[in-house]
Amino acid sequence: MTKPTQFSKTLRAWMDTFMHRSMRGWSHFAKSTGLSMPQFSILMQLHHKGPCGMSEISERFDVSAAAASQLVDKLVQAGYLARAEDPADRRARLLALSDKGKELINQGAEERHRWMDELASKISTEERARVTEALEILIKAAHQLEEKY
Amino acid sequence: MTKPTQFSKTLRAWMDTFMHRSMRGWSHFAKSTGLSMPQFSILMQLHHKGPCGMSEISERFDVSAAAASQLVDKLVQAGYLARAEDPADRRARLLALSDKGKELINQGAEERHRWMDELASKISTEERARVTEALEILIKAAHQLEEKY
């Protein structure tokens, strides 16, 4: 954490390359669906974390409850989200991706993953094995970090 | 490219895990600077690709020349960008990050890179060597792809 090692330098270089590229693909796809970036982000969040209440949306995105409510409302009207009453607490809402919403997310993932397949084509078979192994190490480490909080 | 190999599956898994995480940090930082997402994206683009003209901005972000002009104007007024006349073509402008702009980008990179250092702490020394090697392979492949277009 004090001085950057070769490892962390390489990790940063990769992230810079990778982030820049995938960000473009991501926002391009969001635009092509007609959804705004905040709207798309909400769908992404639902996809990653599963169903949640309205308050969690406003916390995650650091906006007021009113803003979250309005944003979600548009997504519900567009058919991407289901908004149901929480049977355990009738004040609360249960937000979840609809089938249409799930399909959209999958489509987006496809687009964003396409360049990875191109990437794979630039890497020899023996290298792929080593890269796969290394990424698995990274993924495991990342999950360990996630658990902490 | 036809059927997903183990390699490409792992690559995708890594992408999903890390995109979600770093996107949050990125937009959080953008917000903390008081800059909007589009404004911040322009700074990022200048950082990655170096100085360019106004027309390139509008092409990259797929907005009208008018929108680009207005967006850039705000960044110039805020002191993040320098807008000079192109000596070779006096209609054109040369846009570049100012020192303040560069500093902001570096700060952002620090924030986004912090969790990578935490990640490093979860990985043993011998594993780091292998991961470093693998990432270098990926970086090289990514740059080969960039050159294509």
Next chain:
DNA sequence: GCATAAAGTTAAGTCCGATTAACTAAAAAG
């Protein structure tokens, strides 16, 4: 050189996200 095209800018208007304030309904606290 004159017409046309290209690079930006400015202005007016639209749309969307976000805020505050006022409100409803349900749960928790006492």
Next chain:
DNA sequence: CTTTTTAGTTAATCGGACTTAACTTTATGC
């Protein structure tokens, strides 16, 4: 059972991003 807190919605409004249209300035094509 009444008070207070919590979850969410609605309305009015603000500001920012984006668009089209009209314009200025500079380069290019015949």
